Amino acid sequence: MKTAEIAQRYLDYFEKNDHVIVPSASLVTDDPSLLFTVAGMVPFIPYLTGVVPAPYARAADVQKCIRTNDIEEVGKTARHGTFFQMLGNWSFGDYFKAGAIEYAWELLTSSESAGGLGFAERDLWVTVYEDDDEAADLWKRIAGLPDERIQRFGKEDNYWSTGQPGPAGPCSEIYFDRGPAYGPDGGPAVDDSRFTEIWNLVFMQYAITNVRSKTDFDVIGELPQKNIDTGMGLERVAFIKQGVDNMYETDQVRPVLDLAVALSGRTYGAVHDDDVRFRVVADHVRSSLMLLSDGVRPSNEGRGYILRRLMRRTVRAMRLLGVDAPTFRELFAASRDAMAPAYPILATDYDRLESAAVAEEETFLRTLAAGSTILDLAVAETKGAGKDQIAGSEAFLLHDTYGFPIDLTLEIAEEAGLSVDRTAFDALMQEQRQRAKADAKSRKRAIADHSVYREFRALGETTFTGYTDLETESRILGVLVDGVSVDRATTGQIAEVIVAETALYAESGGQVADKGIIVGPGYQLDVIDVQKPVPGLVSHTVEVTSGEVAVGLAATTIVDAANRRAAAQAHSATHLVHAALRDTLGSSATQAGSLNRAGYLRFDFAWTQALSPETKSEIEEIANNAVRENLQVTTRVLALDDAKELGAMALFGEKYGDTVRMVDIGGPWSRELCGGTHVATSAEVGLINLVGESSVGAANRRVEALVGADAFRELAAERAIVSQLTSSLKTPRDQLPARIAELAANLKAAEKKIASLQAKALGEQVPDLVAGARRVGALTVVAANLGRAGSADDVRAVALTVRERLGSDAGVVALGADVGDRPVVIVATTESARSLGIKAGPLAKAAATTLGGGGGGRDDLAQGGGTDASALPRALDDVVTALPRA
Incomplete structure (x- = not known):
């Protein structure tokens, strides 16, 4: 069955x-x-x-x-x-x-x-x-x-x-x-x-x-x-x-397991550890696919971290099965075919889901390459120090910061003949779990407090009148102070107020809460926030600015009209930008999150690469053309299935009931399910100015825009800057890019010439540095502060030249310099010094500690740095002090 x-x-x-x-x-x-x-x-x-x-x-x-x-x-x-x-x-x-x-x-x-x-x-x-x-x-x-x-x-x-x-x-x-x-x-x-x-x-x-x-x-x-x-x-x-x-081994999971077997060339049922890995792959691919289908995206926190962990455990399991090449494209397709009969969205939206999965796999494979490099260095340093165990802190850093699995660290360490300090690693992991548990407990306390809303929710749902009215008369149903239901709150107190009807919009669907006030007989409340703590109930967080508010009193909720209008402009602009994105990039560029507040919108969408300047201009032009066309904005309340039949977009991560509110801008051109507030016609948006585009994950991009008066002010500020530049550079506006590029090229050439002169000046110090060498025990030591330098590479070049001049002597060179207001110390040792056990890495670390930073490197050449350039003389003295006197 x-x-x-x-x-x-x-x-x-x-x-x-x-x-x-x-x-x-x-x-x-x-x-x-x-x-x-x-x-x-x-x-x-x-x-x-x-x-x-x-x-x-x-x-x-x-x-x-x-x-x-x-x-x-x-x-x-x-x-x-x-x-x-x-x-x-x-x-x-x-x-x-x-x-x-x-x-x-x-x-x-x-x-x-x-x-x-x-x-x-x-x-x-x-x-x-x-x-x-x-x-x-x-x-x-x-x-x-x-x-x-x-x-x-x-x-x-x-x-x-x-x-x-x-x-x-x-x-x-x-x-x-x-x-x-x-x-x-x-x-x-x-x-x-x-x-x-x-x-x-x-x-x-x-x-x-x-x-x-x-x-x-x-x-x-x-x-x-x-x-x-x-x-x-x-x-x-x-x-x-x-x-x-x-x-x-059931019908919804086994196809992925069988494909993992085929890709690995190994046999299921032959080796216990391999069987566990096959099952991990089958389970985690299905879980990842289902999370992606509900709008979760890989990230470094919260739900996204869990998804990322599942995907990376999958990659690790396939690697341990002998497969280093990408496999997500095949594995996720197999899971789609097995699960789509029960969840059709997996088939209809598969391109979006596959794109996110493949992008995450590519990112992690690069992470594995980088982590392997870091781990190789840790292995070399451990062996160089004559130890046989990699520090637990190193393994934890790889795991926690770079997402490098501990099992892989153990595997690579074992291949190098080393072990890992699991006791220290496990202790650090336990500390992390305790922090997570403490956070979970705080969240649990928050939900436990929701029982206080039971009596108010039992009176019925809060009626929202704000789509048509900016003021609504009602009465106070409840007052809460510090999470406890009370009968009143007085001047100066912060409280939650629950009313039967409200014109104030509660934060949801990416739109922030309204600003406004609540007034009644003998009191006024400034509204700080409006939320829905439980489904169907609106709670207003307020400051009592005058009088005393009590249960049973009349109340009028009053919306800040200017703020509401600006927020509505931003929300409608979000719909226009979404439609413009889909016009330009195609239907796979779907919304993955948004924020709308007065004068500003932030819009995340599924896409894997940066938008070119031409594409951004095209999106901005399409959205503003829609503004100029003065398209009608209409809303309808209808059954969810009916809205979907009409082509309304149900956005991932949002939750919908059987009855939904559909917002059209220009008919089907922009048709989305949305509970937010909107303008009456697109012309009321005023202006949309795309001011930013960036990555927010392996398969997600973000655009930011200013809307209405804020967009105009930004453009006016840019116009003022252009006017200043044309005046200062005595260059017509249309020639500014070429003139600025010319100045930048001249500046770069000048900087290069200065760096060359600085390097030459440093090189000219070599004879004096060699002549100033001193004996410390059996060593010939050159320790000097070179002053300002163009780069650490220049300091390194001088150090290597000085070391070469020391010939066969057991010598140590320690040179410091101020590079861009940050101190750098380069330590170099000769072969004879190294035969006496003198290593550059620990000496550079000693200097870096004094400089307020870190350092290290090979036995023959190492570098340290920090933040306190004034400490360079002391840092160089510390290098000399660390040398043996015998």
Whole structure:
């Protein structure tokens, strides 16, 4: 049974049983405590906790998930995968334990011909919470399970909570017996490899507080509304139904594994370590593809860092399998073909996804080359110092700064006959993890505070009137100070205010929040920020500038009209620039993020190379032509599917409901789904001035533009600069580029001549430097400050000449100079000095320490530098002091 068929059977079964089928939410979650949707219940948290009223009594879904906390286990076990799909059915105050158990048992054990999954009853075991006699009795009555196939576990295994005060409850897990070939008999209590968990039924029935740990908390009592939250692992069911040993061999994953086998020329099933690497490739390629499809881009932080790590682990695994050449083009295409039947967007948008993947691979292959060079130097220095172990700090630097995998560092070190100080490396990694955990805890605290919004959200959604009105009368529903609901706030306090209706736009869709005020009887509030802390609820962060604001008072929200108009100009200009980009570059140049504020827009788009000046001018001209044509800007609210049929662009990383707002500028020329504020006609944008274009990743570019009055002011400033230049240089405007180029060439020639004269002057010091040599123990030493120099290369040339003049003497040359207001010290040693154990590298480091910088190099020639040029005399003295006197 194919994976997609299992999912469809699940949805069909629950739809037949009156469940609303809910589409999968994005892998990118709104929850600030999480980077990704890590479990099927994440999108339903607002409904399960009661913060947002559930729009349906019962639902079912297939949810995409990403979980990377067990990334090191990927490929080693049958069930660990970073991307997985969770089948879930949900009840919000509707059916409870009996219903959940009846549905699960019927779907699992009904024959395939009847639409079920066809599991044999004898192969199924269950676990329940140790005190949940009700669940145990229901399993006996509904499923006819004997006592020996119902096992009881404690809170660690069979009790669910968010880890925060709120809803919680016991759970019951269903296990499949894979047979004696996979381990001993005796149920999941004996062996959880043979007995594989496939479905978890959570009975959310209690409210808890004072949560001290996962297993230590206080139960307040029963919830007024009891919920059901279930999760069945689609990949786990698939590998059982397909008769394979693990999730990597199922139909949605195996094609990538088989291609990796073919590319490597090795055999799957022959060598354990190779098998793990094949599985890592299969898993990580699929996970990366799915993350890319939800708008994540490789980067060095947050979600992008996780994606980058998955991709780089893939490259590393292929390298360890003997493949150094690029492979992403083939591997990602294989994953697309396997997953597209379930997720058609993978096929329709594949060019964009492939471009990002291939660009990241190319970048990492260059990183590997650079990292190998750095590592080669570390190997040489380690051997040169007579050591057999590379410092853990070096390995961590390679891993953390350059993205160079530790496994590869270990491999190269071993080939060189060295080891790596893993204790120090692991300690540094642990420090990094602790910092990450602290950050995660701070994010978790932020989401925990969202329970304070429950009572306000229960009153209904905040009505936004700002599309048509700049002032709206309402009333104060809530006041929060320091995250705590209070009845009032007084002059000077910073507070959050919640009203029933607002004209103020909450930050979303790339558009920043409105500026404005809220006034009422006896008080005025300056609006600092406007956000949506939970879906459907708008919260205004304000400073009470006069009087006292209290719950129940009348309130009028007033938008700063000039700021709103400028922000609307910028947002409409963003749509025009997007359309112009697609006109110029093609449909693959899709938006990957934006920021719109008064007078300014920033627009990221999928593209792999810098735009030429001609292309930027063309984009700017197309966008401004649209402004001059005074195109009508219209908005419509319609069903999501209807909007897509009309060609509206749904932008990646944005989340849409069943009903959407579509913004047209000039009809279909620019048609996007957008909740932002816009001008009425394109002429109101005024002017668009592209002021910047840069890279924001391997496959993403960014354009920046000024809009309206800000664009005019920028052009006026540039005109003033041109006027100044024409006057100062006494050159007509159209001849300015040639005149400036001529002056730049003259300046460069002059600088080159000065550098030549400086180098000559330095060279003329050689005889005096040699004559001034002194004896330090058995060494002939030349240590001198040359003054100002054109470059470090000039200083190095003098040092080498002086060293040559010392002939066969055991000599050390240490020359310092001020190069562009930064100190440089060059140390050179003769062969005779090196035979006495004198090395240039440590001497250069000693000088650099005094200069406030770093240094090093070969035994015969090294360089140090820093920031304090006045310390050059002391630095040279330190070199001499470091020399042996005997």
